[in-house]
Amino acid sequence: MATRPTLTFVLMDPPYETARTTTALRLLDIAARRGYNLNVFAYEGAVYIPFSKQAPHANAVHGRDLAQEDHPNPKDWVEAIIAEAQRQGGTVDWVQCGLCVDERGAAESIPGLRRGSPADLVKFAEVSDNTLVIPTK
């Protein structure tokens, strides 16, 4: 690949609330598989997507124990996308909006992410081929 496209995604929804979070992660996954360089600005509730204290659970209604339920938390999906990007030679620069994190007490996120501010989003936009906002509706 002569030049790797750079895409920025702005996410706003928390996990477990709408289909938008998984849709956003699907798009990130496709781009990661193509070796693109990816920027993510997690804003508002989206800072909970990579929250490290997410935990899988057994599910009595489903009749499955912890192992059988095999519940993938969104933080695991983020980890998998970052790993896929690295396998393909791309990058993922995931910025957690610092003020959003503080408001929510969501400081514990998985490794490989960083705390930032709207200034980071400005820089992302400047170096990106395009920016996709997936807002809360």
Added chain:
Amino acid sequence: MAKKVLQVIETAYRGTLEEQDDTVLWLTHAMRGAGLHTDVLLRGNATNYPVKAQDASGLEFGGRKQTQPPRIADDVAKLIERGANVYIVTEDLDRRGIQMPDLVRGLKPVGSAELPKLLGGYDQIWHW
């Protein structure tokens, strides 16, 4: 006398991949298990929930595959098997081109004009 509660489910497919189910159907199963006399009315986009041909499998991020995708039609069927009345609004089916043979068995179709009488038979209506 125990309260009768009708769960009206309208907002559909909200976080179902992450949860591996619909949270209101899940809650209904759990509350029935805890002794609540509760039934379900599917309306709006939730009328797609009992469609048998749904297949949410195949979700994969990087090397992480989802092994237990939501099986919402099965969850509806289990509610019926366990004695819940699951009603479905016929006009909402018609608008979406969904036919009764497309759905799990045991649903109770109900027209909009019949809803006041149906709702009147419950002590509480919870609209999701």
